[in-house]
Amino acid sequence: MPTNPQARDLTATRGRLNPRLALMVVLALAPAAVLGVYICCQQHRASVARVNADALRAAELVAASQQGLAEGTRQLLATLTELPLVQTNTSRPFLHSVFRNLLKLSPACVEFGLLQRDGQWLASSLPVAPEGGFPHEPLLRKVLASRRLVVAGGAPGATNQPAGVWFGQPVLDGAGEVSRVLYAVVGVEALTEAANRTRLPRGAELTICDARDAVLARWPERSHPSSPTGNAPPFHLARNEATAMEGLTGLDGGGLFFAYAPVRVGSSAPLAVWVGIPKAGAYAETRDALVLTLLLLGMVAVVAWVAARWYASVRILKPVRQLVAAAERLGADDWTARTGLSHSRGELGLLARTFDDLACTLQRKQAESERAAAELRAAEIKFRTLVEQSLVGIYIIQDGNFAYVNPRFGDIVGRKPEELIGKPVLDIVAEPDRALVEGNIRKRLQGELPSIRYHLRCVRPDGSPVPVEVHGAAAEVNGRRAIIGALLDVTEQVQAEAEIRRLNAELEQRVALRTAQLEAANNELEAFAYSVSHDLRAPLRHISGFVELLAGSAGGRLDERGARYLKTIADSARQMGRLIDDLLDFARMGRARMNTARVDLEELVGAARAELEPDTRGRNIVWKNGGLPEVEGDPAMLKQVFLNLLSNAVKYTRQRDPAVIELGTENANTEEIIVFIRDNGAGFDMRYAHKLFGVFQRLHRADEFEGTGIGLANVRRIIARHGGRTWATGEPGKGATFYFSLPNHHASQGTHGTQTNPPG
Amino acid sequence: MELKRILLAEDNPHDVELTLAALGEHNLANEVVVVRDGAEAIDYLRRQGAHAGRPDGLPAVVLLDLKMPRVDGLEVLRHMKSDPALKHVPVVMLTSSREEQDVVRSYESGVNAYVVKPVDFDQFVEAVKQLGFFWAVLNEPPPGSARQGNR
Numbered sequence: 001m002p003t004n005p006q007a008r009d010l011t012a013t014r015g016r017l018n019p020r021l022a023l024m025v026v027l028a029l030a031p032a033a034v035l036g037v038y039i040c041c042q043q044h045r046a047s048v049a050r051v052n053a054d055a056l057r058a059a060e061l062v063a064a065s066q067q068g069l070a071e072g073t074r075q076l077l078a079t080l081t082e083l084p085l086v087q088t089n090t091s092r093p094f095l096h097s098v099f100r101n102l103l104k105l106s107p108a109c110v111e112f113g114l115l116q117r118d119g120q121w122l123a124s125s126l127p128v129a130p131e132g133g134f135p136h137e138p139l140l141r142k143v144l145a146s147r148r149l150v151v152a153g154g155a156p157g158a159t160n161q162p163a164g165v166w167f168g169q170p171v172l173d174g175a176g177e178v179s180r181v182l183y184a185v186v187g188v189e190a191l192t193e194a195a196n197r198t199r200l201p202r203g204a205e206l207t208i209c210d211a212r213d214a215v216l217a218r219w220p221e222r223s224h225p226s227s228p229t230g231n232a233p234p235f236h237l238a239r240n241e242a243t244a245m246e247g248l249t250g251l252d253g254g255g256l257f258f259a260y261a262p263v264r265v266g267s268s269a270p271l272a273v274w275v276g277i278p279k280a281g282a283y284a285e286t287r288d289a290l291v292l293t294l295l296l297l298g299m300v301a302v303v304a305w306v307a308a309r310w311y312a313s314v315r316i317l318k319p320v321r322q323l324v325a326a327a328e329r330l331g332a333d334d335w336t337a338r339t340g341l342s343h344s345r346g347e348l349g350l351l352a353r354t355f356d357d358l359a360c361t362l363q364r365k366q367a368e369s370e371r372a373a374a375e376l377r378a379a380e381i382k383f384r385t386l387v388e389q390s391l392v393g394i395y396i397i398q399d400g401n402f403a404y405v406n407p408r409f410g411d412i413v414g415r416k417p418e419e420l421i422g423k424p425v426l427d428i429v430a431e432p433d434r435a436l437v438e439g440n441i442r443k444r445l446q447g448e449l450p451s452i453r454y455h456l457r458c459v460r461p462d463g464s465p466v467p468v469e470v471h472g473a474a475a476e477v478n479g480r481r482a483i484i485g486a487l488l489d490v491t492e493q494v495q496a497e498a499e500i501r502r503l504n505a506e507l508e509q510r511v512a513l514r515t516a517q518l519e520a521a522n523n524e525l526e527a528f529a530y531s532v533s534h535d536l537r538a539p540l541r542h543i544s545g546f547v548e549l550l551a552g553s554a555g556g557r558l559d560e561r562g563a564r565y566l567k568t569i570a571d572s573a574r575q576m577g578r579l580i581d582d583l584l585d586f587a588r589m590g591r592a593r594m595n596t597a598r599v600d601l602e603e604l605v606g607a608a609r610a611e612l613e614p615d616t617r618g619r620n621i622v623w624k625n626g627g628l629p630e631v632e633g634d635p636a637m638l639k640q641v642f643l644n645l646l647s648n649a650v651k652y653t654r655q656r657d658p659a660v661i662e663l664g665t666e667n668a669n670t671e672e673i674i675v676f677i678r679d680n681g682a683g684f685d686m687r688y689a690h691k692l693f694g695v696f697q698r699l700h701r702a703d704e705f706e707g708t709g710i711g712l713a714n715v716r717r718i719i720a721r722h723g724g725r726t727w728a729t730g731e732p733g734k735g736a737t738f739y740f741s742l743p744n745h746h747a748s749q750g751t752h753g754t755q756t757n758p759p760g
Numbered sequence: 761m762e763l764k765r766i767l768l769a770e771d772n773p774h775d776v777e778l779t780l781a782a783l784g785e786h787n788l789a790n791e792v793v794v795v796r797d798g799a800e801a802i803d804y805l806r807r808q809g810a811h812a813g814r815p816d817g818l819p820a821v822v823l824l825d826l827k828m829p830r831v832d833g834l835e836v837l838r839h840m841k842s843d844p845a846l847k848h849v850p851v852v853m854l855t856s857s858r859e860e861q862d863v864v865r866s867y868e869s870g871v872n873a874y875v876v877k878p879v880d881f882d883q884f885v886e887a888v889k890q891l892g893f894f895w896a897v898l899n900e901p902p903p904g905s906a907r908q909g910n911r
Binding site (some may be wrong): 007027529535537538540541542545546547548549570574576577578580583584588592 | 772774775778779783856858859860877878880881882884885
């Protein structure tokens, strides 16, 4: 594996792990160490106690042996004082020999002597008296004072005397007074020997002192026992009982444990034994134990640390390294990376499982995201193609600048898209239209208009204007307000519109021309109609008039045939007059200007019926009226319609008694109003229904029903001019129904539902 | 019954004859002055030209045909209505035209009545009778009209 930051980190981790492991081992062993030290302390305390006890016992043993020696000496002296030779003998040689023999008997003693009460020396084991008298003045005084045995150390200041312990025993006369003083000196050698018989602990010091703390003997013999100099133990501290104490300093300067034991002779304790055991000796055992314990602990620690290192390396660092390696592979986009560790072992197993699960999830997510990215790319390509290849210019405006334009947009305004992006919109707008464009952009951004479509002129770099149509809408692009839109080049459209306008103008000119021609023709027609109206009627009137005058003046002279001829002439002239009048009416109806107003059809029916009154007089006619509405129309024309239809109904029901004429509306809907006029008159054959509304078309003979055949033609013409329809149904002999419809300009409908019967 | 003078302007002699016959049938006119065109009618009314020497006094009513040679009825009417001396004289259009524009123009020019001559002679007689009776007999003419003695 190449060295990379993660690997270095791992090394560092291991570097940090080892001291931690060591610390752990130390912490684990610390209680044992503390326990060991504690035990050692206890042992130390115990060994100190034991050493003290040993010292005390040794001191007591030594004291006992000394005491035996002293007791023997006392008893010897006590016995000797009973002897008369001692009490009374004054022979120095005799006494000397006795004492010499005594020395041989008592090897512990080195000297025996006898003193006068006044201190005068009588005799001793020594061959000659010592120079200057008895050396141990204090002993003598004490004996004299106490009259009892006195034991004391070496004589003060006497260097020629044997070293030892002095025993002074008073010799009492018969009166119980002290006459003489017997003394013996137990030699130091004897003391030492007695001490030597006692087994002392190794390295122990033994000191024998008198009551004044003067050192009588010391073992081992490092210095002269009589020398009071040196660091003597404070023997005065303990005097009466055996005592152990520590913290004192031995003669060699080392620390010692001391034990004291008095040597009792009678009721006094003239001697004391001190036994010192060096501290070093007492501590050595404890120290050795402590060193051993610590050594063992150290070895355990080393073993434990090595084991921990091995365990950490195998059970922690290796899996961690595998985890790190897997993580690095994941980091390097290797989505198949797995730890390869067993998932069942401990916390690292759990971690490995979690990691592997995570890797699985990541792999799945990665696959999904790659798929999504692929789809997104496909969609992006699709939409990009759509936009880039679009034949319509597409743009996005943000902050007054182009954020995007497609190639077609660039083509339209004669620039490359990359030249436009980021540039102000108004740069490509022709000067006069800039305010318009600015206003429209603002309106959309402010939400006044969500979308807009308008025309403007862009300008190409060469200054040529391009008419365009813009479809823009406000939108949000990348979280910011924007205007998106499409731009269409409408140059061709504008040209086409100009062409259309030109053609329209031409057409209008042509129409005007045609209209003028038509008007001219119409005028001619009117002139013709006028002529017909005026000039054709005059001769007819003359014919009619003069026939009447002729009939009046020459009627009597004419035979029957002549009279019939005259009547035929008059009738024909009258008929022709009616034809001309109707024809003129018809022509006039076509040309007359319509004066549209709100018309109550009910009123028109009333007026028409009033006009027809001469024709209906004397007839039995039942009028039924279902009610007619108000409509928009020309009142005069619509009245003519009712007049024609009602007069027809009246005319063709002439043979009915009663005649029934019904008016009403039918199937009225919102689009048209349908009015019908039904009669029970002559009716007609439906085969000829298409001829009914033709000009001069008649379905009945003139001698049956008079008429010119112009009435229904007029009705159709009027209704057609109102935008309505006319039709009829009928059956010969059963009656007819005439219908007309009118556009329903207002949905309102009058309600004149009445049924009336005229008088008669 | 006081009969008054009627001025009839009509170019067609047949119509003149028929009108006179109709008027005469009911004795409605003891004096009907007939002129044959509009110019002559104006001459008569203004007592000028051929009619300079006519008796004074204005007709009780003027019956005008619409279509006449030289000066038509409408022109005569406008002349009369624009002439303060003549504008009070009642004018009746007596014509065969039923054209709306003729009717409208006549009334716009101040005609007092408009009568379409029916083709049927009986109706014609009736119409003329009504006309003559109303204008020449019932209507009180403005001052200055010619008055004839009773007959």
